[in-house]
Amino acid sequence: MDSDFIERIQRITLTLEEEQPIMVRAVHREKILEEYFLSLIGKFLTTRPLNLKAAKNLLRSVWKLGSDLKIVDVGDGLLQFKFSLESQLRWVWDNGPWSFDNNILALQRWEKGLTTRMVSFTSLLMWVxxxxxxxxxxxxxxxxxxxxxxxxxxxxxxxxxxxxxxxxxxx
Structure with missing residues (x-):
């Protein structure tokens, strides 16, 4: 980048109106947090394209959850697995590791405040x-x-x- 452009960017300031904080209402937040508490965040460890529809269908079938399990693409290759019951989540967590088409599914428990940028898979439970x-x-x-x-x-x-x-x- 040229120095003139950088200098112009550095001089940008917000107006008084733009500096005002945006308030987000907490309507139904407890119910939403309760729903998210029963979630796992997962990512298939692969560099090649994956048939996500087939992967979702297979996991629903293998986990015997059918439509009880909601699987949401939350971006950056991450999937959110929303369970109806803690026992369902626990069973999936305890009986892994899981894979699809020879690609391991790394999982992590959802935590309040978690964003896609914060998700990090540093370890993987597996049977030896x-x-x-x-x-x-x-x-x-x-x-x-x-x-x-x-x-x-x-x-x-x-x-x-x-x-x-x-x-x-x-x-």
Whole structure:
């Protein structure tokens, strides 16, 4: 940019009328916040175009929510998943990770004041299967140790340990 243009931009000032704050009424805000509280913000981690209509239909089907789930494109490749019940949101959150067409869906819980520019996916919960361990290492303590070597451990799945199918550890 030329210096003359920059100088003109720097001299721009607001009129007294333009400086007045704009008041936004809080009508129905509590109901809106309650609706948003039952939301997850998600993004498919991909660089190629995605058939969003097919992805939305598949997620509604896999999550068994049908029209109970509202999926809104909020810009910047972000989707807002609006649930009717906390139990539905919790189930989706706890049973991921989710994907469509080999593209992982990163999710984050909605928070009051969140904007599209603030959304950041810095971690992703996923199950890891560890195969080929000696029998004495197929236990919760070994799972915690192995998991901590990989990252942050949320849970070691002990159901497989209690069944007749303890071929691997799920962390």
């Amino acid at each position: 299967q560890v195969w080929g361990l000696s029998f004495d290492l197929i236990n919760e303590e070994a799972g915690l140790d192995i998991g901590r070597g990989i990252g942050f451990v949320v849970k070691v799945d002990c159901r497989a340990l209690a069944s007749d199918q303890a071929h691997f550890l799920r962390i």
